[in-house]
Amino acid sequence: MSQAGKFAQLDLGLVVRGHGRHYIVEDAEGQRRVCHPRGKKSDCVVGDQVRWAPSGSDEGVIEAVEPRRNLLFRQDEWKTKSFAANLDQLLILVAVEPVFSESQLCRAMIAAESAGIATTIALNKTDLPGTAHARERLTPYRAMGLPMMELAMKAEPDAARAQLLPWLQGKRSFVLGPSGTGKSTLINLLVPDAKAQVGDISVALNSGRHTTTTTQWYWVDAQRESALIDSPGFQEFGLHQIDPAALARLMPDLSAHADHCRFYNCSHQHEPGCGVREAVDAGQISASRYRIYGEILAELSNKRY
Numbered sequence: 065m066s067q068a069g070k071f072a073q074l075d076l077g078l079v080v081r082g083h084g085r086h087y088i089v090e091d092a093e094g095q096r097r098v099c100h101p102r103g104k105k106s107d108c109v110v111g112d113q114v115r116w117a118p119s120g121s122d123e124g125v126i127e128a129v130e131p132r133r134n135l136l137f138r139q140d141e142w143k144t145k146s147f148a149a150n151l152d153q154l155l156i157l158v159a160v161e162p163v164f165s166e167s168q169l170c171r172a173m174i175a176a177e178s179a180g181i182a183t184t185i186a187l188n189k190t191d192l193p194g195t196a197h198a199r200e201r202l203t204p205y206r207a208m209g210l211p212m213m214e215l216a217m218k219a220e221p222d223a224a225r226a227q228l229l230p231w232l233q234g235k236r237s238f239v240l241g242p243s244g245t246g247k248s249t250l251i252n253l254l255v256p257d258a259k260a261q262v263g264d265i266s267v268a269l270n271s272g273r274h275t276t277t278t279t280q281w282y283w284v285d286a287q288r289e290s291a292l293i294d295s296p297g298f299q300e301f302g303l304h305q306i307d308p309a310a311l312a313r314l315m316p317d318l319s320a321h322a323d324h325c326r327f328y329n330c331s332h333q334h335e336p337g338c339g340v341r342e343a344v345d346a347g348q349i350s351a352s353r354y355r356i357y358g359e360i361l362a363e364l365s366n367k368r369y
């Protein structure tokens with residue numbers, strides 16, 4: 065019998081937060097409690113559905129993790145860092161200021177694409193004078209057909225909410241963005257009771273600070289149908305989970321031209337008759353996207369021992 069099957073009679077819960085080896089699990093009624101995994105096999109991440117049993121008066125034991133629909137993660141040279149599981153969509157939040165790293169943006173998109181998660185980009189702080197420049201830097205992404213939002217969450221909160229709420233409706237949305245872009249502002253805008261949702265349990269576990277130090281699940285609506293999952297910042301976004309030969313396929317603007325390459329296993333670097341390089345020369349693929357592709361490819365091809 066499968067690991068999950070053996071525990072099928074146990075209640076299903078949703079992992080809404082992890083604190084080291086403790087997890088906060090929410091039951092069907094919305095009740096949250098601290099749970100401990102039984103063993104290595106029940107290691108879980110935010111967004112996991114788990115089978116759990118009560119232990120003591122108000123805690124629980126996680127016996128099994130249900131199979132995941134997807135898992136968003138990054139993999140640096142030495143370790144894998146999971147963001148969350150079972151997501152419907154990713155919001156990459158960037159801002160006019162601080163100026164965003166296009167490399168980080170591309171990496172987040174590639175990780176999402178390889179996990180089968182749809183990406184939307186939101187540009188915040190469009191009340192600031194650098195907006196035209198930031199918008200221009202996002203032109204290749206608009207051209208790729210990626211859904212885009214322009215927000216000024218501080219200056220025009222109602223307009224921002226009106227754009228975000230329909231997008232969030234009925235979905236589990238993960239937010240990624242560099243520090244200082246407005247993630248806390250976003251949570252406060254959409255989750256009026258955010259503090260309460262972080263809750264007493266987390267305060268007890270000593271991380272009730274609103275500033276994200278751990279991935280945090282918020283329900284946007286009282287029906288608990290729309291969720292916003294906020295994540296702590298990070299420095300590096302490694303993509304070592306990706307086979308270098310598959311990288312271009314995860315970049316839709318490049319892969320659109322890869323069929324025209326002379327060699328089926330073209331790396332789009334030095335080969336003659338490369339459709340991707342021709343498209344770069346013709347201005348059909350942005351030079352910066354192609355440069356970032358080359359950087360990531362080098363990183364993934366350079367196996368270290």
Ligand SMILES: Nc1nc2c(ncn2[C@@H]2O[C@H](COP(=O)(O)OP(=O)(O)OP(=O)(O)O)[C@@H](O)[C@H]2O)c(=O)[nH]1
Nearest residue numbers: 188189191216217218219243244245246247248249
């Ligand atoms: N001009 C302008 N400033 C904004 C806007 N939205 C947020 N800010 C400001 O940007 C700063 C950073 O916003 P936060 O929401 O704290 O950003 P954060 O992404 O949570 O940052 P970390 O806590 O460092 O992860 C704050 O001073 C906000 O007031 C906006 O639409 N326009």
Ligand SMILES: [Zn+2]
Nearest residue numbers: 325330332338
């Ligand atoms: Zn090629």
